[in-house]
Amino acid sequence: xxxxxxxxxxxxxVAVFSLALFSGCAEKKAVVAEGTAQEQSSAAQDAAKLSAAxxxxxxxxxxxxxxxxxxxxxxxxxxxxNADILLKNSDFNIIVEGHCDERGTSEYNMALGxxxxxxxxxxxINLGVDGARMKTISYGEERxxxxxxxxxxxxxxxxxHFRVVQ
Amino acid sequence: MKQFTKIAxxxxxxxxxxxxxxxxxxxxxxxxxxxxxxxxxxxxxxxxNISSGAxxxxxxxxxxxxxxxxxxSMTGIFNILNKxxxxxxxxxxxxxxxxxxxxxxxxxxxxxxxxxxxISQKGKHIIVxxxxxxxxxxxxIMSKKYTSAYGNQKDLAKNIAxxxxxxxxxxxxxxxxxxxxxxxxNDSSDIYTIDYDGSNLxxxxxxxxxxxxxxxxxxxxxxxxxxxxEGTPKVFIxxxxxxxxxxxxxxxxxxxxxxxxxxxxYLLLTLSKEGIEDIYSLNVETLRLNRLTHSYSIDVSPAxxxxxxxxxxxxxxxxxxxxxxMDADGNNVRRITYEGNYNTSPSWxxxxxxxxxxxxxxxxYQIFSIDIEGxxxxxxxxxxxDNESPSWxxSGRQIVYTSKTASRxxxxxxxxxxxxxxxxxxxxxxxxMPAWSSxxxx
Numbered sequence: 001x002x003x004x005x006x007x008x009x010x011x012x013x014v015a016v017f018s019l020a021l022f023s024g025c026a027e028k029k030a031v032v033a034e035g036t037a038q039e040q041s042s043a044a045q046d047a048a049k050l051s052a053a054x055x056x057x058x059x060x061x062x063x064x065x066x067x068x069x070x071x072x073x074x075x076x077x078x079x080x081x082n083a084d085i086l087l088k089n090s091d092f093n094i095i096v097e098g099h100c101d102e103r104g105t106s107e108y109n110m111a112l113g114x115x116x117x118x119x120x121x122x123x124x125i126n127l128g129v130d131g132a133r134m135k136t137i138s139y140g141e142e143r144x145x146x147x148x149x150x151x152x153x154x155x156x157x158x159x160x161h162f163r164v165v166q
Numbered sequence: 167m168k169q170f171t172k173i174a175x176x177x178x179x180x181x182x183x184x185x186x187x188x189x190x191x192x193x194x195x196x197x198x199x200x201x202x203x204x205x206x207x208x209x210x211x212x213x214x215n216i217s218s219g220a221x222x223x224x225x226x227x228x229x230x231x232x233x234x235x236x237x238x239s240m241t242g243i244f245n246i247l248n249k250x251x252x253x254x255x256x257x258x259x260x261x262x263x264x265x266x267x268x269x270x271x272x273x274x275x276x277x278x279x280x281x282x283x284x285i286s287q288k289g290k291h292i293i294v295x296x297x298x299x300x301x302x303x304x305x306x307i308m309s310k311k312y313t314s315a316y317g318n319q320k321d322l323a324k325n326i327a328x329x330x331x332x333x334x335x336x337x338x339x340x341x342x343x344x345x346x347x348x349x350x351x352n353d354s355s356d357i358y359t360i361d362y363d364g365s366n367l368x369x370x371x372x373x374x375x376x377x378x379x380x381x382x383x384x385x386x387x388x389x390x391x392x393x394x395x396e397g398t399p400k401v402f403i404x405x406x407x408x409x410x411x412x413x414x415x416x417x418x419x420x421x422x423x424x425x426x427x428x429x430x431x432y433l434l435l436t437l438s439k440e441g442i443e444d445i446y447s448l449n450v451e452t453l454r455l456n457r458l459t460h461s462y463s464i465d466v467s468p469a470x471x472x473x474x475x476x477x478x479x480x481x482x483x484x485x486x487x488x489x490x491x492m493d494a495d496g497n498n499v500r501r502i503t504y505e506g507n508y509n510t511s512p513s514w515x516x517x518x519x520x521x522x523x524x525x526x527x528x529x530x531y532q533i534f535s536i537d538i539e540g541x542x543x544x545x546x547x548x549x550x551x552d553n554e555s556p557s558w559x560x561s562g563r564q565i566v567y568t569s570k571t572a573s574r575x576x577x578x579x580x581x582x583x584x585x586x587x588x589x590x591x592x593x594x595x596x597x598x599m600p601a602w603s604s605x606x607x608x
Contacts, residue, residue: 067486067508104531105510105524105554106378106599107422108480108487110392110399111436111443111466114420118441136419136438137398142376143353149572 052092052164058085059094059162062120063155066101069115071123079120082162083127093133096121097161100141101154113138120160205245205586206334209252209277209301210235213285213294216261226292226319227285233323234281234330240363240579241331241339242564242586251275256282264297269304277301281330290316298330308333324363340559344603345566346370346380346389347577350596357391357404358597360577364590370404371411379423382603384430389601390414392423401435403450414453424468426450427494434458434468434477445479445496458496469514469521470494476538478502478512478521489523491538502540509534511555515582516604517562522546524554524567533567535582546584557602558582566590566600 059082062075071079086094098117100109117136125131146153213227238244254271256263264282272280283296291313298308310329314322324341331339344359344366354374360367371377376394383390383403390403401415401423415421417439424434424445433448437455445459445468459465463483470477478491486507492499503509508526515521515535522535527545531552536543547553552570559565562582569578577590577597591597 067482103552104508104526105467105480105487107436107467108464108510110378110422111420111438111464114438114443115464118419118438122441138420139376 051089052166055085055089055092056164059164061159061161064116064158064160066154066158067104067112069098069112069119071119079123080127083124083129086124086129086133087127090130090133093135093165095163095165096124096134096136097163098136098138099143099145099157099159099161101157102141102144102149103154104141106140106142110138110140113140116158116160120162205243206278207245207247207276208238208279208281209247209272209275210238210249210281211252211256211283212249213283214256214258214260214264215286216259216284217286230285230294230319230323233319234327237324237327237341237363238330240341240588241327242581242588243335247275247277261295264295265306267299267304269299269301272299272301279307279334283326287316292316292322294322294326296326296329298333320365337561337563338605339561340564340602340605342606343560344386344606345557345577345590345600346382346603347568347597347600348377348380349594350575350598353394357389358594359389359603360591367591367594370406378599380599380601381423381425381433382601383426384428384604386603386606388426388430390423390426390433392421401433401448403433414450415448422466425470427470428472428474434470436466436468445477447494458492459499460496467511469512471514471538472516472518478514478538480510480512489521489536491521500540502536502538503543504540505543513557513565515558515562516560520562520582522556522558522565524556533565533580533584535565544584546580546582548584553578555599557600559602560605566602568598568600570598 060078062071062078096117098113100113114136117138121134121136124134144157146156210231212231215227235246239246253275254268261284264284267280278301280299280301281296283294286293294312296310297306300307308329312322312325328338328341340362343362346357346359348355349358353376355377356369356373357371357377357380358367358369370389373393373395378392380389380391387407388403388405390401392399392401399421400413401421403412403414415435417437419438420436420443422436424436426433431450433450435446435448436443437446442462443464443466444457445465447456447458461481461483463481465479465481468477468479475494476491477494478489480487481490484501487510488501489503489509489512490499490501506525506527509523512521512523520535520537522533524531525534531554532548533546533553533556534543535546554568554570556565556567564579564581566577566579569576574595575598577600578587579590580587
């Protein structure tokens with residue numbers, strides 16, 4: 001009887017011990033897990049910092065018709081995606097650049113470029129982006145993407161570009 | 167009888183009234199603004215050296231005459247006759263010889279006008295005594311003596327040419343004016359000035375950035391312009407004598423330079439600080455702004471009328487850029503161009519009656535002029551280039567503009583009727599946005 005009690009105590013002891021051991025193990029694991037969580041969150045911060053550069057990659061230009069500043073059907077999809085990026089990443093600002101093709105008057109194009117930038121900014125505001133995060137600048141026809149003098153180059157050059165600034 | 171005297175007096179008075187204006191206008195020998203205008207044939211003789219012991223082959227006799235010819239031909243209204251065709255020779259060294267003209271010898275070679283002169287040297291000065299004759303009427307029109315420092319031949323020739331022009335047309339021309347323009351080099355551009363004769367090229371800014379729209383103040387002491395030197399477009403005014411620069415407009419968005427008012431107190435601008443490109447008038451001294459247009463469309467490129475009462479500008483309020491005119495306070499806006507769907511860059515003639523601009527025809531940009539009521543449209547350029555940014559000469563008889571092709575853009579000057587095109591500076595390949603000054607005082 002006594003022997004049986006002893007054995008029971010022994011089992012219990014082993015059990016408790018092993019439990020303690022196990023929990024210790026669990027604790028250790030938790031610490032490790034916590035460590036990875038920290039690493040992960042700092043990695044997430046890195047991703048946000050990187051995302052300024054990545055966002056610059058992700059923010060796509062929109063194009064305009066000749067002598068027009070309205071956001072066309074094709075541009076609307078791009079603007080929606082651009083707005084999503086800006087809404088998810090609120091720790092940087094942007095400069096909306098308006099550009100024109102080489103045809104026409106430099107002065108009128110400077111105004112038209114500004115109008116394109118203003119229209120794009122307004123469109124983003126309507127999609128919920130804070131207007132205070134956005135400034136506009138026009139480069140008119142002075143900074144073409146493509147220096148060619150053909151329809152393809154002109155179409156590329158008539159654009160609004162979204163420049164990320166910290 | 168009394169009644170008869172009254173009627174006679176009245177008739178006489180009416181007759182005098184009718185005759186007087188004709189007499190005063192008859193003083194202008196050449197009406198170059200008439201539609202039938204053709205270049206006037208003029209004979210300019212080598213000068214007659216009357217200094218004692220001078221040899222007739224003295225270089226200055228020929229070179230000064232050549233300089234006068236050069237300036238007169240720049241006006242585009244003269245056909246300078248080749249001196250090899252001259253029949254009548256002057257007696258060398260005889261001061262009276264310049265007055266002795268056998269007119270049939272000059273009308274025979276087709277000359278309408280004849281220029282002769284004596285030249286003599288006195289110490290460090292040269293004295294030139296000139297005569298201008300009307301060959302068809304066989305009469306003397308002008309007789310004038312000039313004294314000039316030796317070596318200042320160019321200015322002397324300029325003054326003589328200017329007086330000949332004044333005697334014949336009633337206007338001294340553009341000889342003492344300059345043209346400002348942008349010399350483009352991608353993002354590293356600057357503004358230069360050059361004399362009417364293509365000499366004296368001078369860099370007046372050192373921004374090495376995007377720079378545009380130079381505009382002279384009416385007294386030629388300042389040039390206003392837009393520069394991206396600080397990253398965004400801002401308006402500066404350069405004092406050409408003190409070389410100092412003043413930033414006068416740096417609002418958010420676009421700050422684009424327009425034109426000075428005729429009294430020099432205001433500068434028109436295009437600003438987008440309210441989110442819309444509109445025209446403002448800036449008090450140059452206090453920098454106080456007055457907004458002139460309120461449309462939701464683009465309003466840009468304002469140009470003052472010479473009397474200061476009106477402003478021409480570009481607006482796309484009708485859907486495409488067109489030229490509009492408004493009162494100086496922004497009221498009474500009216501559209502003046504209806505031909506084509508792209509009309510920009512208005513420049514108001516100093517005579518007040520016409521506006522030059524560029525318009526798109528068959529995919530090219532060409533210079534046009536139109537009267538301020540929107541009538542009498544004339545296309546002035548037709549070549550296979552993009553012709554842009556017209557600016558009138560002080561007399562309103564010539565227009566400077568940019569001629570752009572794929573490889574180069576150059577500054578050209580033409581007569582207000584589109585004829586007699588000349589390149590201002592052959593060497594400058596990427597010159598744009600010319601602006602003509604007023605006359606500099608001699």
